[in-house]
Amino acid sequence: MKNKDVVSLSDQELVDKIKEAKEGLSKSTLNHAISPVEKPSAIRIDRRSIARLITEVNKRKHAAANLPAGKAGKTVKASAKK
Numbered sequence: 001m002k003n004k005d006v007v008s009l010s011d012q013e014l015v016d017k018i019k020e021a022k023e024g025l026s027k028s029t030l031n032h033a034i035s036p037v038e039k040p041s042a043i044r045i046d047r048r049s050i051a052r053l054i055t056e057v058n059k060r061k062h063a064a065a066n067l068p069a070g071k072a073g074k075t076v077k078a079s080a081k082k
Contacts, residue, residue: 001052014056018054025043025050
């Protein structure tokens, strides 16, 4: 799934696609463990598409919270006194 396709999906569609992709990935990895699959690169492609979907969900969460992407959840460490 291309990035432009991911961006055009609604929030609920993203969640549904993530669930479907994770189920498909687990089936593919199980099948690959039992007997080699024809295209092992398909497993890598599935992992990357799941990562794209999760990244888009996180971007939307950060945008809703008015936080820059990649900055949410990080805490600033207190400086240690010497």
